[in-house]
Amino acid sequence: MVSKFQNHIISRFPFLAEKKLFLAVSGGLDSMVLLHLMKQLPYEIAVLHCNFQLRGLESFGDQEFIQNYCDQNNIPIITTHFDTKAFAEDYKLSTQVAARELRYSWFYEQLEEQHFDYILTAHHADDNLETFIINLTRGTGLEGLTGIPEQNDKVIRPLLPFSREEISNYAQENAIEWREDSSNASNKYLRNKIRHDLVPILKEINPNFLHAFQKTQSYLQESKEMVEDASIMIYQRVAKEMGEDIHFDLLQLKKLPNYKSYLYEWLKEFGFSAWNDIYDLINGQSGKQVFSEEFRLLKNRETLILSPLSEIEEEQEVQINEGDTEVNFPLKLKLCNVGHISLGSNKAIFVDAEKIQFPLTLRKWNEGDVFYPFGMNGKSKKVSKLFKDEKLSLIEKEKTWLLCSDNLIVWVVGIRQDERFKIKNTTNKILKIELQ
Structure with missing residues (x-):
C-alpha cells in the first residue's frame, strides 16, 4: 500500500x-x-x-x-x-x-x-x-x-x-x-x-460495489465539469458585469430550455437557497427581490440584477468643507475653480461658486425630495420622478447620492444638475465638481 x-x-x-x-x-x-x-x-x-x-x-x-x-x-x-x-x-x-x-x-x-x-x-x-x-x-x-x-x-x-x-x-x-x-x-x-x-x-x-461506485463518481465528475464549461459559455452571452453588480438579460435567459439550471450554477456561490423564489422572479413583477445573507437579486424589467448588500447606512451624510479639493468617500469627487466651462456631461457640473454655501453635504435621496432640473426653465421635479424617467432600478436608486448646499439640491450626482446653481453671464467665479 x-x-x-x-x-x-x-x-x-x-x-x-x-x-x-x-x-x-x-x-x-x-x-x-x-x-x-x-x-x-x-x-x-x-x-x-x-x-x-x-x-x-x-x-x-x-x-x-x-x-x-x-x-x-x-x-x-x-x-x-x-x-x-x-x-x-x-x-x-x-x-x-x-x-x-x-x-x-x-x-x-x-x-x-x-x-x-x-x-x-x-x-x-x-x-x-x-x-x-x-x-x-x-x-x-x-x-x-x-x-x-x-x-x-x-x-x-x-x-x-x-x-x-x-x-x-x-x-x-x-x-x-x-x-x-x-x-x-x-x-x-x-x-x-x-x-x-x-x-x-x-x-x-455486489461485492464490487465500492469499485462500481467510484467509476460512477468519476462519470458524474466528468458531467459536472461539462456542465461548468457550458455554464461559463452561456454566462458570457447572458450576463454583464457592471462594477460590483451583475446584470442577467432575461430575454436571452428565457430562450434557454433549462435556464433554471444555469441560474443555479451562477448563483449558488452567492449564498442563495430560496430557489423557487428566485425562479419566480423571472416572470414576476419588476421590483421584486430575493436576498441571501450578503447579496440581493432584483427583478428590474427584463433584467435580473445581482448586487452586494450595501454596508452604507441610508441616513449617512458626508460634509465637504470649503477648500476641500477631493472627496474619497462615499464617492470620489474632485472640486476646483476654473476660468471657463467645457462641454457638459453627467460626470461633471459647473456651478456659480458664489451661490454655494459650505459645507456642502452628500446624502442619500429621500421620498419627497424636490429639485429644479437644469434646462427645464425653473420647473420643479421630484427626484423620484427623475428616477422613473431615467428608468433606474431599485439598486441604482439606492446607490444615488445628492449633493446639497444649505438643504438645496445642487446635483443628483451623475444624473442631473439643479438649475438654480447654473452659470450665468454675471457669474464671477466658477466651481467645477467632477465625479471621478
Missing part, C-alpha cells in the same frame, strides 16, 4: 513536494494509517489534533495517545480543545456541524500562524460513499453526488482512492495501534446507520 499511496500522491499532488504539511489526526484507524504512511515518505509533516471534549475521559485519552506517539517518533504536534456542546448551543448547530466548523477554522489558523502549506485528512472511499448516500437522501444536485473532493483549497484527502478494508488490512499488517471512538458503534448518527446497516447490504448485492 505504501508504493500505491506514494504513486497516487506523486500523480495527483505533485505540488506537495518540499511543502510543509499538517496531518489532521484524531487517533482513529484512518488517521493513524495516514500518519504511518506519510512518516515513510520524504515530506515535512506535523500533526494537528482537536479534542472536542464530547466523550469525557475518552477524548483526553485520544489526545494523550497521539501526543505519546508523536513524541516517540519525533513528530511535531499541536493540540487544542473545544467546548463543542456550548458552541453548538450558542450558534444553534448540531454537534457534528459545530465540531466541523471549529476544526476547520482552527486548521486554517494554524496554517497561517505556523507558515504551513496544506492540511491532509484521512477521508477514504467508504467515507465518500457514505457522504454520497447522505446527500442523496436529502436531495442534491451534481455537486452533492460527486462526493468529497480530493482537494478543497488547502485541504487535501490523499486516501480517497482507498477502501476502509484496505486501510484496516494495512494497519493489521504493520501492527499499527489506534483508538476506537465509542460513538462509531452507535446508530444515533445517520452516517453510522448507513455504515452499519445500508452499505453492507449494497456490498452483499
Whole structure:
C-alpha cells in the first residue's frame, strides 16, 4: 500500500513536494494509517489534533495517545480543545456541524500562524460513499453526488482512492495501534446507520460495489465539469458585469430550455437557497427581490440584477468643507475653480461658486425630495420622478447620492444638475465638481 499511496500522491499532488504539511489526526484507524504512511515518505509533516471534549475521559485519552506517539517518533504536534456542546448551543448547530466548523477554522489558523502549506485528512472511499448516500437522501444536485473532493483549497484527502478494508488490512499488517471512538458503534448518527446497516447490504448485492461506485463518481465528475464549461459559455452571452453588480438579460435567459439550471450554477456561490423564489422572479413583477445573507437579486424589467448588500447606512451624510479639493468617500469627487466651462456631461457640473454655501453635504435621496432640473426653465421635479424617467432600478436608486448646499439640491450626482446653481453671464467665479 505504501508504493500505491506514494504513486497516487506523486500523480495527483505533485505540488506537495518540499511543502510543509499538517496531518489532521484524531487517533482513529484512518488517521493513524495516514500518519504511518506519510512518516515513510520524504515530506515535512506535523500533526494537528482537536479534542472536542464530547466523550469525557475518552477524548483526553485520544489526545494523550497521539501526543505519546508523536513524541516517540519525533513528530511535531499541536493540540487544542473545544467546548463543542456550548458552541453548538450558542450558534444553534448540531454537534457534528459545530465540531466541523471549529476544526476547520482552527486548521486554517494554524496554517497561517505556523507558515504551513496544506492540511491532509484521512477521508477514504467508504467515507465518500457514505457522504454520497447522505446527500442523496436529502436531495442534491451534481455537486452533492460527486462526493468529497480530493482537494478543497488547502485541504487535501490523499486516501480517497482507498477502501476502509484496505486501510484496516494495512494497519493489521504493520501492527499499527489506534483508538476506537465509542460513538462509531452507535446508530444515533445517520452516517453510522448507513455504515452499519445500508452499505453492507449494497456490498452483499455486489461485492464490487465500492469499485462500481467510484467509476460512477468519476462519470458524474466528468458531467459536472461539462456542465461548468457550458455554464461559463452561456454566462458570457447572458450576463454583464457592471462594477460590483451583475446584470442577467432575461430575454436571452428565457430562450434557454433549462435556464433554471444555469441560474443555479451562477448563483449558488452567492449564498442563495430560496430557489423557487428566485425562479419566480423571472416572470414576476419588476421590483421584486430575493436576498441571501450578503447579496440581493432584483427583478428590474427584463433584467435580473445581482448586487452586494450595501454596508452604507441610508441616513449617512458626508460634509465637504470649503477648500476641500477631493472627496474619497462615499464617492470620489474632485472640486476646483476654473476660468471657463467645457462641454457638459453627467460626470461633471459647473456651478456659480458664489451661490454655494459650505459645507456642502452628500446624502442619500429621500421620498419627497424636490429639485429644479437644469434646462427645464425653473420647473420643479421630484427626484423620484427623475428616477422613473431615467428608468433606474431599485439598486441604482439606492446607490444615488445628492449633493446639497444649505438643504438645496445642487446635483443628483451623475444624473442631473439643479438649475438654480447654473452659470450665468454675471457669474464671477466658477466651481467645477467632477465625479471621478
